[in-house]
Amino acid sequence: MTHPSLLDQARQWQVLLHSGRATAADRAAAQAWRQAAPEHEQALREVEGLWSLLGQIERPAEQPQVRVLRRRQWTAPLACAAMLLLALWLPRGTWIGLYADISTQPGEVREVRLADGSLLTLNGDSALDWQFVDGRREVRLYRGEADFQVAHDPARPFIVRAGEARIRVTGTRFDVRLEEGGVDLAVSEGRVLASSEGREPLPVVGGQQVQWRGGALQAPQALDGRQRLGWQRGKLVFRDRPLVQVFAELERSQSARVLFADEAARRLQVTGVFALDDPQAVLSAVETTLPVRLVRLPGLILVTSRR
The missing domain is CATH 3.55.50.30 (Phage tail protein beta-alpha-beta fold)
Known part of the structure; x- marks a missing residue:
């Protein structure tokens, strides 16, 4: 039987390769890991076998008319079984751990001071990258929620990318939440420019919040800070x-x-x-x-x- 730690590593590679974010370098690294030892090859074969099985459960095959009723009877139980298996098999945020510079566990709230003096507070189960690029300060939020207290610097804009959302400031305070339904932006102080890729930016000021749903930026609304930002208290x-x-x-x-x-x-x-x-x-x-x-x-x- 394959050692559990090798299976965990193989699962991480499998999730990464199917995440839609794998680069050519990632694929080459995965192949190199696979070829490093026979045990690695065996672990990946076991993981690929289970992945293939889940794909068969979700993909109904063509069957004669006489078996249609039976197939319908089993579709829901099999789908639930696949959901349960995936939930237990894949730790939450598995592939994100391969990318993120900063991350938190469920229940952990963490403050991070960036090199430019900006203060980031991550909610539980969150992950992001940050870097200086071409005179810009840039953060990529992969998961969860973060509060940004951005150090003022007109010469170096501060950019946050979260899903379809693009948020640009030079110094202010705001909160960004990335979840399954879209992105939420709440501005506590100052002014930010909110947009989607290739769209004109929309000014959002302190005391307002906006949402991205289906990739589209909605109209600003009044911010209910007590409810929306309660986690900070x-x-x-x-x-x-x-x-x-x-x-x-x-x-x-x-x-x-x-x-x-x-x-x-x-x-x-x-x-x-x-x-x-x-x-x-x-x-x-x-x-x-x-x-x-x-x-x-x-x-x-x-x-x-x-x-």
Whole structure:
């Protein structure tokens, strides 16, 4: 049997190569790792076999009409099995760890002082790179959320890239959150220029927030700092938030992955104020006030509607 540490490394290479971010150098490095020892070759073969199996589960094959009903009966269970297997098999943020200069674990809030004097505060389960490029200060947010207190320097713009979002400043304070649904920008002080790739920048000033949804920049809105920036005060503040968004924030505070078994549970609304370092209080409140069941597994929480 292949040693577990080699399997972990093989999984990281496999995720990287299928992440859409692998460069030619990454592929060459993966091939070199594979050829370094027979044990490496064996580990990658095992990982590739499981990856292929998951692909077959998600890709329905053509079958005679007489077997269509049977296939439909098994589609949902197999899809759920694939989701569970992926959630348990791949540690959250696996490939990001191969790229990010700075990252945090779930539940960890970290301050980082950059060489230019800017102060970054990363929320839990977040990751980013930063560098000086052609006279610009540039940050790439890969995952999670960060608060930026940018040192004023008109000669060197400060650029933040997060998904489709492009944010440009010379000195101010703002918060950027990158999640599955898009990007959220909240400006606490000063003025920033927000845009998407190739689009005209939109000024956003202190006390405003904007969102990118489907790659499109939305109109600025008034900032509810108490709710939007509660994590900076050690609070989780929810006001009529869909349960799926609540758990997305909760994953930054605790290590268990969350999977929803049905759409109805995702849309349920949550209102409340909780301590950032007490995610169990959120779970207890959800179970006692909403029509859902939380099935706890090692490293995983499965959310289902009560029927």
